[in-house]
Amino acid sequence: MKAxxxxxxxxxxxxxxxxxxxxxxxxxxxxxxxxxxxxxNSLDLIGQARxxxxxxxxQINGDAALAQxxxxxxxxxxxxxxxxxxxxYFRDTAEFRNHTLxxxxxxxxxxxxxxxxxxxxxxxxxxFLVSALMVLVWDRLQSSRDAQLAGIAAKSLKEVRYxxxxxxxxxxxxxxxxxxxxxxxxxxxxxxxxxxxxxxQPGPAERAAAQDGTGVDITTLREPWNLLVNETLAEAxxxxxxxxxxxxxxxxHVGVHSEHLGFLLAEMQSxxxxxxxxxx
Amino acid sequence: MEMTEASLRAVALAVAHLADPEIPVISLxxxxxxxxxxxxxxxxxxxxxxxxxxxxxxxxxxxxxIVAALRAAGLPGxxxxxLSPAWTTDWMSEAAKEKxxxxxxxxxxxxxxxxxxxxxxxxSRHAAKPVDVPCPQCGSHxxxxxxxxxxxxxxxxxxxxxxxxxxDYFKPY
Numbered sequence: 001m002k003a004x005x006x007x008x009x010x011x012x013x014x015x016x017x018x019x020x021x022x023x024x025x026x027x028x029x030x031x032x033x034x035x036x037x038x039x040x041n042s043l044d045l046i047g048q049a050r051x052x053x054x055x056x057x058x059q060i061n062g063d064a065a066l067a068q069x070x071x072x073x074x075x076x077x078x079x080x081x082x083x084x085x086x087x088x089y090f091r092d093t094a095e096f097r098n099h100t101l102x103x104x105x106x107x108x109x110x111x112x113x114x115x116x117x118x119x120x121x122x123x124x125x126x127x128f129l130v131s132a133l134m135v136l137v138w139d140r141l142q143s144s145r146d147a148q149l150a151g152i153a154a155k156s157l158k159e160v161r162y163x164x165x166x167x168x169x170x171x172x173x174x175x176x177x178x179x180x181x182x183x184x185x186x187x188x189x190x191x192x193x194x195x196x197x198x199x200x201q202p203g204p205a206e207r208a209a210a211q212d213g214t215g216v217d218i219t220t221l222r223e224p225w226n227l228l229v230n231e232t233l234a235e236a237x238x239x240x241x242x243x244x245x246x247x248x249x250x251x252x253h254v255g256v257h258s259e260h261l262g263f264l265l266a267e268m269q270s271x272x273x274x275x276x277x278x279x280x
Numbered sequence: 281m282e283m284t285e286a287s288l289r290a291v292a293l294a295v296a297h298l299a300d301p302e303i304p305v306i307s308l309x310x311x312x313x314x315x316x317x318x319x320x321x322x323x324x325x326x327x328x329x330x331x332x333x334x335x336x337x338x339x340x341x342x343x344x345x346i347v348a349a350l351r352a353a354g355l356p357g358x359x360x361x362x363l364s365p366a367w368t369t370d371w372m373s374e375a376a377k378e379k380x381x382x383x384x385x386x387x388x389x390x391x392x393x394x395x396x397x398x399x400x401x402x403x404s405r406h407a408a409k410p411v412d413v414p415c416p417q418c419g420s421h422x423x424x425x426x427x428x429x430x431x432x433x434x435x436x437x438x439x440x441x442x443x444x445x446x447x448d449y450f451k452p453y
Contacts, residue, residue: 033427033437040429047335051363151363155334158366158453159433166428 003146003214005056005066006097006205009087010253011137012052013098016088017261018130019045020268021102022123030120037166041127044159051152053084075276089272093262097205100252101126101195103261108191121181124170125188129196131164132228136221145213168232175236186238193242195250199225203254287355291325292317294353301341302432305383308342312371315362325357330367332453333433369453380450381416386438388452389413413449415440425449 023042029035060066061081076085104126106118138160141153174185202210202218209215233240252258272278295317298308308314308329316328327346331339343359350357369388372380377387389411414421420442430437435448 033429036431036437037427037429040433043335043337043433044333045335047331047333051334147364151366152334154366155331155363158368159333162428162451169428 001145001147001212001214002059003055003144003149004205004208004212005059007209007215008052008056008059008149009095010097010203010205012049012056012087013096014102014130014253015045015052016049017096017098017264018102018126019043019049020264021104021106022127024106024118025123028118034120038123041163041166044156044163048152048156048159049088050084051155052149053087055148055152056087057082057084076272085272089269090276093257093265094255096257096261096265097203097253097255098261099195099198100250100258100261101130101192101198103252103258103264104192104195105260108187119184119188121174121184121188122191124167124174125185125192127163128167128171128232129192129229131160131167132225132232133196133199133221134160135164136224136228137216137218140216140221144215149214171232171238172236175233175238182237185236189233189238190241193240194245194247197242197245198250198253201249206253288317288319288325290353291327291350291355291357294349294355295327295346298342298345298349301338301345303380303383303385305379306376308346310373310376310379312367312369313342320358320360325355326360327357328360328362330362332367336433367453369450384416384447385435386413386416386447386449388450413438415443415445416447417445418443 019042022038022045025035025038026042027035029038060070067082070082070086073082073086073090075090076083104122105116106120106122107116108119108122110116135157138153138157142150142157144150144153171185174181176182177185200219200222206215206218210217230240250258252261295314296307296309300306300308300311300313303311311332313329313332314327315330316326318326318328320326327350329339329342329346339361343361346359347357372388380387412421413423413425415423415438418440420440422441423438424441425436426439426446427437429435430448434451434453436451437446438449439446
């Protein structure tokens with residue numbers, strides 16, 4: 001039994017895009033230790049994405065209908081077969097199924113042509129909200145009916161626990177720190193929390209996977225996630241202003257992205273696309 | 281080709297000396313990366329390895345090292361990567377831990393990662409305080425964590441408050 005490839009894309013794209021985002025801190029970390037922490041964090045996420053893309057590629061190569069559906073992806077093939085690199089580097093923005101939350105830049109909302117420096121509070125708050133979700137998701141996926149996905153989940157769970165620990169520690173330090181750090185942490189949480197509403201509105205692939213037992217019914221994780229998030233926010237003296245959710249629900253996981261993903265992919269994919277047969 | 285016990289032993293012997301590229305004092309077997317040596321469905325010997333961390337950049341090197349060792353010994357064979365059961369630091373032998381310590385890396389203190397899935401919710405902040413890690417240089421327990429992520433994904437950075445030396449701690453996984 002195999003999980004639907006679109007569900008694997010959802011998991012893989014979320015890991016890859018967040019890994020790519022966090023890697024922007026590489027060489028620019030606020031302190032050396034955090035530079036290393038974020039790079040390691042990205043390494044884990046990109047490693048998870050690789051395993052998921054390889055699993056998806058195996059299915060695509062082994063199924064004529066799927067092979068036909070992805071025939072337009074011609075780059076980084078090996079002996080005509082789709083590889084992890086084909087899926088990471090040659091799909092376009094609208095084909096990505098990551099949550100919008102993962103692609104947002106490391107700062108709050110801006111207007112017009114305004115620009116901003118990266119804000120580490122946004123980085124930490126996002127890693128915290130995402131890791132809190134993923135410990136729950138990977139834990140559940142350990143019993144996926146897709147044995148390969150269950151294997152990936154068991155590994156990823158061990159990694160994301162360290163991510164959650166790291167992000168929680170810093171969120172508490174920021175929230176319960178100085179007046180300035182508190183303000184920035186609160187602003188980051190206020191900015192990002194509404195994007196988390198998308199977690200609880202699964203797309204067709206997530207619903208199909210939950211249905212056939214290869215995925216998880218994400219809506220059942222909402223309460224445990226709230227518990228986890230609220231406990232740490234309270235310790236960080238931060239307040240939630242997102243309940244009840246009002247307004248637009250982000251749609252990245254069904255392929256409707258913010259303006260930020262295109263720029264991120266352009267940077268990530270340009271080298272591979274300029275040299276589609278390159279090997280490294 | 282007919283694979284005999286003897287030829288599988290020859291493969292095992294050819295790869296036995298291979299060490300982790302990042303920690304050259306312990307072998308792939310001692311680290312728990314080398315899982316099995318078996319005969320594949322087509323009769324070709326398979327060396328089964330399992331990744332440590334999902335993104336561990338040493339995995340490519342390890343695979344290349346195995347292929348090169350087999351080629352040098354004139355043996356057929358290929359590398360198979362297997363994810364399940366997930367690698368854990370619990371597989372590291374006591375002898376391997378001692379070698380790590382002698383090399384200057386504090387070995388993982390087992391049991392500080394929750395063993396079961398039910399431990400996930402508890403593994404937020406409180407349960408996850410850095411454990412007591414003895415200094416590999418002087419043996420003092422008077423140490424502190426400098427950073428939760430160190431020179432590689434599998435290590436954290438610690439500092440001894442007695443001999444004042446910084447050291448790597450191999451995190452439980």
